[in-house]
Amino acid sequence: MYIHKTQSGCVGNMEYTFSPLGDQAVMIAVEAAISNLSQRKVNAIVARLDEVAPSWMVEYIPAYTTVTVIYELGEFIGKHPPFEQVCLRIQEILIGVQDVADTEQRIVSIPVLYGGSYGPDLDFVAEYNGLTPCEVIEIHTSGDYTVHMIGFAPGFPFIGGMSEKISAPRKETPRLKIPARSVGIAGMQTGVYPIETPGGWQLMGRTPLELFLPNEHPPSLLAPGDKIRFYEITIEEYKDLRGDDE
Amino acid sequence: MITVIKQGLHDTVQDLGRYGYQRFGVVAGGAMDPFSHRVTNMLVGNEEAVATLELTLVGPHLLFEEDALITIGGGDLTPMVADEPVPMWKPVLIRKGSELRFGAARAGCRAYLAVAGGFDIPEVLGSRSTYVKAGLGGLDGRALRKEDILRFNSSSRLAEVMKGKLVSGLPLRAADWQITPKLLPNLSGHYEILVMRGMQYELFDEESRHHFWNESFTVSSQSDRMGYRINGPTLRLRESIEMVSEAVTYGSIQVPADGNPIILAADRQTTGGYPKVGQISSVDFAKLAQAKAGDQLSFKEVTIEESQRLFIKQEMDLRVLRAAIRNRLR
Numbered sequence: 172m173y174i175h176k177t178q179s180g181c182v183g184n185m186e187y188t189f190s191p192l193g194d195q196a197v198m199i200a201v202e203a204a205i206s207n208l209s210q211r212k213v214n215a216i217v218a219r220l221d222e223v224a225p226s227w228m229v230e231y232i233p234a235y236t237t238v239t240v241i242y243e244l245g246e247f248i249g250k251h252p253p254f255e256q257v258c259l260r261i262q263e264i265l266i267g268v269q270d271v272a273d274t275e276q277r278i279v280s281i282p283v284l285y286g287g288s289y290g291p292d293l294d295f296v297a298e299y300n301g302l303t304p305c306e307v308i309e310i311h312t313s314g315d316y317t318v319h320m321i322g323f324a325p326g327f328p329f330i331g332g333m334s335e336k337i338s339a340p341r342k343e344t345p346r347l348k349i350p351a352r353s354v355g356i357a358g359m360q361t362g363v364y365p366i367e368t369p370g371g372w373q374l375m376g377r378t379p380l381e382l383f384l385p386n387e388h389p390p391s392l393l394a395p396g397d398k399i400r401f402y403e404i405t406i407e408e409y410k411d412l413r414g415d416d417e
Numbered sequence: 418m419i420t421v422i423k424q425g426l427h428d429t430v431q432d433l434g435r436y437g438y439q440r441f442g443v444v445a446g447g448a449m450d451p452f453s454h455r456v457t458n459m460l461v462g463n464e465e466a467v468a469t470l471e472l473t474l475v476g477p478h479l480l481f482e483e484d485a486l487i488t489i490g491g492g493d494l495t496p497m498v499a500d501e502p503v504p505m506w507k508p509v510l511i512r513k514g515s516e517l518r519f520g521a522a523r524a525g526c527r528a529y530l531a532v533a534g535g536f537d538i539p540e541v542l543g544s545r546s547t548y549v550k551a552g553l554g555g556l557d558g559r560a561l562r563k564e565d566i567l568r569f570n571s572s573s574r575l576a577e578v579m580k581g582k583l584v585s586g587l588p589l590r591a592a593d594w595q596i597t598p599k600l601l602p603n604l605s606g607h608y609e610i611l612v613m614r615g616m617q618y619e620l621f622d623e624e625s626r627h628h629f630w631n632e633s634f635t636v637s638s639q640s641d642r643m644g645y646r647i648n649g650p651t652l653r654l655r656e657s658i659e660m661v662s663e664a665v666t667y668g669s670i671q672v673p674a675d676g677n678p679i680i681l682a683a684d685r686q687t688t689g690g691y692p693k694v695g696q697i698s699s700v701d702f703a704k705l706a707q708a709k710a711g712d713q714l715s716f717k718e719v720t721i722e723e724s725q726r727l728f729i730k731q732e733m734d735l736r737v738l739r740a741a742i743r744n745r746l747r
Binding site for chain 1: 437
């Protein structure tokens with residue numbers, strides 16, 4: 172690892188390293204690269220942290236190959252340096268954690284109105300890949316996708332599993348405003364923008380579903396590990412589902 | 418109750434942040450200068466997490482429709498009532514009908530206005546902090562505007578005792594004591610900031626690492642609550658890497674491919690994919706929050722052990738301060 176100061180642990184068949192992310196967080200790294208195994212390990216650690224929910228843990232942020240635990244530094248006033256104490260406590264918590272295969276996966280179906288003013292880059296993505304827009308939609312809707320992590324913006328899913336037949340580079344000049352609920356492609360990734368933000372993804376269409384739900388618990392439609400299917404809808408269906416004039 | 422007569426550049430309601438939802442991509446937010454936020458709350462007898470107003474560079478004009486015990490701390494945005502400057506870092510009784518006017522920044526960048534009892538604003542996802550980009554929290558998820566009305570919650574017993582002591586016919590009456598200046602940051606425009614090595618520090622080439630610790634950087638005008646862009650020597654990796662997105666936090670110093678660092682601040686996104694050269698010590702968030710465009714930053718290396726020791730020392734100082742304020746307010 173490239174980290175200047177790490178502590179490592181090994182429990183059962185799971186190895187990981189600890190590195191400080193500032194003075195109030197510790198990053199647990201399970202693998203160097205993204206894989207199904209890294210995802211399972213991250214999920215297993217998260218499940219254990221949820222189960223134990225130590226009082227000194229403020230929250231955690233799971234990512235592709237890491238879980239970062241934010242802690243209450245004030246709770247570690249004592250003889251040992253607080254960072255070391257935190258690592259030891261986490262090691263104890265993770266004893267016996269196995270990277271078992273996920274037992275239950277949710278499947279979330281996401282309706283998308285493709286093309287037109289809702290997906291202004293559909294034609295570009297088609298042309299770039301030597302396909303017709305219909306073929307692009309066909310490939311995009313037949314993919315088997317997994318949510319790897321939520322980050323970047325409230326409720327924004329990082330989704331893996333897109334066919335390389337419809338991959339497309341980011342726009343050279345990012346748009347200043349991408350409408351909320353836009354479905355896009357960037358490189359080998361596909362995703363949905365929950366809120367209006369600037370961004371460089373190629374826009375394929377828009378979903379009537381809200382991904383960020385500030386008044387609900389949890390406030391995100393999607394969670395890491397979810398399976399996703401996209402399906403095509405018409406403008407009439409889109410308007411029915413929105414129930415407003417957008 | 419306060420009525421906004423004239424809005425400032427960017428006045429938002431903030432508390433200590435929205436924690437527990439970063440795993441869903443919800444930014445933590447909260448006061449940019451948590452030290453000033455906490456101390457101003459203490460000085461009006463509030464719990465430290467109570468929402469304050471964060472005022473940036475040019476502050477608002479606020480009409481007080483009732484008597485209120487307030488404290489202003491952080492950057493000096495030249496607060497005045499009538500023609501009288503309002504002293505900072507001490508409890509002040511503002512009488513009903515008075516207008517509190519902030520001007521331009523004389524020192525620092527962000528002032529905090531705490532009111533005894535705090536602002537009567539609903540919590541969203543466990544916090545009153547305003548996150549403008551998602552329209553979350555605060556007053557309708559946005560910065561204050563002319564004609565907005567902010568109501569107060571009822572103040573603590575301590576605050577009521579203090580109010581009783583300060584009553585007079587004047588539009589403004591300040592306590593005859595203040596907190597020791599040695600606890601307060603020096604708002605000079607050149608800030609030496611304590612930094613730990615970042616998660617990818619070793620990946621930067623030797624020259625870049627040398628520059629990072631030995632040169633100073635200028636705060637760019639493209640700096641806001643999300644992050645500070647800083648200009649100085651460009652920082653290069655020994656070889657380019659394809660990084661996997663991972664968590665970032667307040668004070669993470671990211672370096673995109675162009676070599677110009679970005680310091681992530683309160684409204685940072687939850688994850689990032691750029692290498693991190695450094696990580697600012699929590700005790701120095703206050704300095705960063707008070708730096709404005711054109712100010713100089715230089716970075717001094719600390720270990721995590723030292724950074725955590727300094728944090729704990731500051732917590733102890735704040736405990737002592739809290740006890741001293743309680744004695745004074747009594």
